[in-house]
Amino acid sequence: MTDNIKQILANYGLSDKEVKIYLALLSxxxxxxxxxxxxxxxxxxxxxxxxxxxxxxxxxxxxxxxYGTHYIATSPRSLISRLDRIxxxxxxxxxxxxxxxxKQPEEANVKYYKxxxxxxxxxxxxLDGYSYEIFYIGAAQExxxxxxxxxxxxxxxxxxxxxxIILKQIVFPDKFxxxxxxxxxxxxxxxxxxxxxxxxxxxxxxxxxxxxxLSSIKxxxxxxxxxxxxxxxxxxxxxxxxxxxx
Numbered sequence: 730m731t732d733n734i735k736q737i738l739a740n741y742g743l744s745d746k747e748v749k750i751y752l753a754l755l756s757x758x759x760x761x762x763x764x765x766x767x768x769x770x771x772x773x774x775x776x777x778x779x780x781x782x783x784x785x786x787x788x789x790x791x792x793x794x795x796y797g798t799h800y801i802a803t804s805p806r807s808l809i810s811r812l813d814r815i816x817x818x819x820x821x822x823x824x825x826x827x828x829x830x831x832k833q834p835e836e837a838n839v840k841y842y843k844x845x846x847x848x849x850x851x852x853x854x855x856l857d858g859y860s861y862e863i864f865y866i867g868a869a870q871e872x873x874x875x876x877x878x879x880x881x882x883x884x885x886x887x888x889x890x891x892x893x894i895i896l897k898q899i900v901f902p903d904k905f906x907x908x909x910x911x912x913x914x915x916x917x918x919x920x921x922x923x924x925x926x927x928x929x930x931x932x933x934x935x936x937x938x939x940x941x942x943l944s945s946i947k948x949x950x951x952x953x954x955x956x957x958x959x960x961x962x963x964x965x966x967x968x969x970x971x972x973x974x975x
Contacts, residue, residue: 751783855939870905896916938957940960
């Protein structure tokens with residue numbers, strides 16, 4: 730079984746042992762706790778609470794047979810249906826959740842993220858809204874080494890366009906960035922390049938009242954600062970550099 734499928738199921742919210750149980754049942758159709766223990770190398774006493782938790786989530790089914798209790802995996806398509814249901818429930822609860830959120834507009838808020846999932850969360854957060862500007866400065870190729878060019882082209886850009894968010898970027902003239910510049914007008918983007926002789930691997934994104942710093946794949950770290958004053962400072966620095974690179 731590919732590590733990619735296991736990682737996808739882990740992102741879905743399953744633990745390593747839950748992934749093993751679900752994949753085993755997909756492969757064998759149905760099984761008792763004893764058989765699952767043999768298939769997955771997980772202790773039988775551990776199988777029961779893990780399987781029951783998956784039954785509660787609607788990921789496994791359960792039925793009584795002549796030779797004891799059997800578990801069966803639900804259709805992989807039902808996993809998507811479950812996500813849709815959860816999304817609808819969360820959307821309905823969103824106003825209440827936001828009302829409960831502590832608001833401290835005058836106090837800077839700093840968040841730290843680690844790993845690829847952190848980068849994806851931070852980038853998705855930059856698209857939380859409609860009709861505003863994003864200022865981006867950095868080494869696009871270094872960022873792509875973490876998030877992939879496919880994500881930028883197939884996911885990030887279409888979502889940004891749907892939300893009518895304008896991107897101004899100052900980047901190195903690498904092959905990827907030069908190709909993107911060809912479609913700047915159609916993709917609500919303005920691009921200027923650093924001159925030769927400059928080199929760094931980090932990235933910075935400024936939008937609304939937030940400033941995000943992202944390191945290269947070597948460190949896999951990013952920091953988000955939510956502060957109106959700091960965001961305005963970085964926007965002014967960006968504008969100054971933008972005018973210098975005319």
